[in-house]
Amino acid sequence: MKAVVVGAGIAGLVTARQLGSAGWDVEVLEKSAAPRPDGYMMDFFGPGVEASERIGLYPRLAAVAYHVEAAEYVDATGHPTSSLDYDQFARLAGGKVLSLLRPDMERAALAALDDVASARVRVRYGAPVSRVWSEDDEVRVAVDGSPDVMFAADVLVGADGIHSGVRAQVFGPEVEYLRPLGMRAAAFIVTEPLLNARFRNRFVLTDSIDRMAGLYSLRSDEVAAFMVYREAAGATGRLSSGSPRERLRREFAGLGNAVDRLLELCPEHPYDDVVAQIVMPGWQRGRTVLVGDACGAVSLLAGQGGSLAIAGAALLGDVLGPVTALEEISSALAEFERRWRPVVEEAQAAGRRAASSFLPANRTQRLLRRWIIRTSHLPGIDRLIARQIVGRVAK
Numbered sequence: 224m225k226a227v228v229v230g231a232g233i234a235g236l237v238t239a240r241q242l243g244s245a246g247w248d249v250e251v252l253e254k255s256a257a258p259r260p261d262g263y264m265m266d267f268f269g270p271g272v273e274a275s276e277r278i279g280l281y282p283r284l285a286a287v288a289y290h291v292e293a294a295e296y297v298d299a300t301g302h303p304t305s306s307l308d309y310d311q312f313a314r315l316a317g318g319k320v321l322s323l324l325r326p327d328m329e330r331a332a333l334a335a336l337d338d339v340a341s342a343r344v345r346v347r348y349g350a351p352v353s354r355v356w357s358e359d360d361e362v363r364v365a366v367d368g369s370p371d372v373m374f375a376a377d378v379l380v381g382a383d384g385i386h387s388g389v390r391a392q393v394f395g396p397e398v399e400y401l402r403p404l405g406m407r408a409a410a411f412i413v414t415e416p417l418l419n420a421r422f423r424n425r426f427v428l429t430d431s432i433d434r435m436a437g438l439y440s441l442r443s444d445e446v447a448a449f450m451v452y453r454e455a456a457g458a459t460g461r462l463s464s465g466s467p468r469e470r471l472r473r474e475f476a477g478l479g480n481a482v483d484r485l486l487e488l489c490p491e492h493p494y495d496d497v498v499a500q501i502v503m504p505g506w507q508r509g510r511t512v513l514v515g516d517a518c519g520a521v522s523l524l525a526g527q528g529g530s531l532a533i534a535g536a537a538l539l540g541d542v543l544g545p546v547t548a549l550e551e552i553s554s555a556l557a558e559f560e561r562r563w564r565p566v567v568e569e570a571q572a573a574g575r576r577a578a579s580s581f582l583p584a585n586r587t588q589r590l591l592r593r594w595i596i597r598t599s600h601l602p603g604i605d606r607l608i609a610r611q612i613v614g615r616v617a618k
């Protein structure tokens with residue numbers, strides 16, 4: 224059997240690995256010229272931990288994880304206002320938590336192809352998919368700018384992220400499925416030895432209203448920054464003018480010298496996108512199926528997109544891998560959706576709940592957040608936070 228996977232993000236690479244190890248021939252088409260270096264720190268917990276242990280990916284992830292001791296909120300002078308201990312966060316999240324840089328996670332998934340399936344899986348970078356269609360009992364895929372490059376397969380997997388082009392072509396335009404949560408997020412990595420030395424082993428977050436900047440020191444002299452902000456016109460509405468960098472400089476002025484320094488070094492076009500979920504009535508149509516953010520983005524507010532991308536892809540591999548005849552494909556894809564949808568919907572509900580408190584809208588809400596964090600060790604409050612974080616009370 225043969226599959227084409229569009230997108231070599233975490234979901235695409237894990238799907239390819241699992242199908243390859245089940246004996247499928249897999250072509251992965253990725254528009255970036257090489258693995259994307261840009262990214263942010265991610266908390267990796269929940270279903271992806273269990274799935275990555277089961278498929279043997281976990282040791283590769285653990286090997287590149289960062290050691291985080293605490294998430295610390297600070298005021299504009301850099302003084303801590305509240306802090307959440309990471310062992311406690313791990314307990315609230317139900318067990319193991321790894322702190323991973325997005326590109327490290329993707330590189331681990333790429334390297335893991337060698338464990339099981341390298342001969343059967345080909346990853347082509349610099350291959351932006353422009354058109355997908357069905358013909359003669361096959362799915363077909365054309366690559367932009369290469370009229371002669373066309374791929375045919377039994378199954379097409381759209382793992383091309385929240386702005387999926389496969390989804391737009393097979394299921395309908397993005398506007399039908401994208402649910403903005405009222406804010407934008409930006410992320411970038413800079414080289415800054417002084418800040419790096421100052422903030423080792425902890426997430427530092429500004430305790431600010433309507434916006435939040437966070438930073439984390441990486442190995443070498445780098446610092447990973449991420450910024451979340453509410454938009455006056457709504458996240459899909461009119462953007463304030465200028466390049467993304469100019470916009471960030473305007474939005475995040477006055478949050479202290481560490482943030483000022485990050486903004487000085489910010490690249491002109493950092494990652495900067497709407498914070499949103501993808502909500503769809505169906506994830507498979509004919510021989511096409513979506514996985515990861517393409518069908519079920521939960522948003523950074525749920526803090527589980529990467530985890531769910533891995534777990535969903537592993538499940539898709541479990542269900543589709545054993546298929547040996549064309550007639551079995553549609554029931555396998557339906558089975559994948561039947562089993563995976565409840566997990567995604569639960570995480571999406573947690574993400575929507577978090578949207579109301581993630582960025583305090585006034586001083587009272589900020590005081591409430593400080594109080595919740597300071598009392599987070601108390602029974603009852605810990606369950607409230609766990610519900611915010613993972614969608615259900617950690618057992």
Ligand SMILES: Cc1cc2nc3c(=O)[nH]c(=O)nc-3n(C[C@H](O)[C@H](O)[C@H](O)COP(=O)(O)OP(=O)(O)OC[C@H]3O[C@@H](n4cnc5c(N)ncnc54)[C@H](O)[C@@H]3O)c2cc1C
Pocket residue numbers: 229230231232233234235252253254255259263264265266267268325350351352353382383384385387388408409410449514515516517520521522523526527528529530531532
């Ligand atoms: C700021 C921020 C913080 C986050 N924090 C966390 C966290 O703490 N924990 C967590 O678990 N998750 C977090 N997430 C979410 C997580 O990053 C995503 O859910 C996850 O990366 C989704 O993986 P994916 O493989 O589905 O999609 P993506 O990573 O988006 O990969 C899609 C791939 O498809 C490629 N592609 C797109 N179009 C085409 C095309 N036409 N042709 C070929 N290739 C194409 C893209 O280049 C990309 O490589 C965060 C997200 C953001 C933005």
